[in-house]
Amino acid sequence: MVSYKIGELKIRTIRQKAEKALGTRFDIRAFHDQVLKDGPMPLANFENKLDSWIKSQQTIAKKN
Known part of the structure; x- marks a missing residue:
């Protein structure tokens, strides 16, 4: 259960990094x-x- 939560937190952190880096070009599906x-x-x-x-x-x- 701990590894699941750690993975979730890491994905959230990376997603925030991607959203910040890509701005409006961030595509959640991709x-x-x-x-x-x-x-x-x-x-x-x-x-x-x-x-x-x-x-x-x-x-x-x-x-582009």
């Missing part, structure tokens, strides 16, 4: 797809994966 895409993994890997996704979304936004 974010959730990334959260679920690769299944379970260590939190450090998960955070790195989502940080990379945020950067890629920023790059896409700059091109």
Whole structure:
């Protein structure tokens, strides 16, 4: 039960980071797809994966 809560808190933190970084371009559906895409993994890997996704979304936004 503790690991579930820690994961929930980490996802919320990363979501807030993504919302702040992407502003109006933040897409909750795309974010959730990334959260679920690769299944379970260590939190450090998960955070790195989502940080990379945020950067890629920023790059896409700059091109448009």
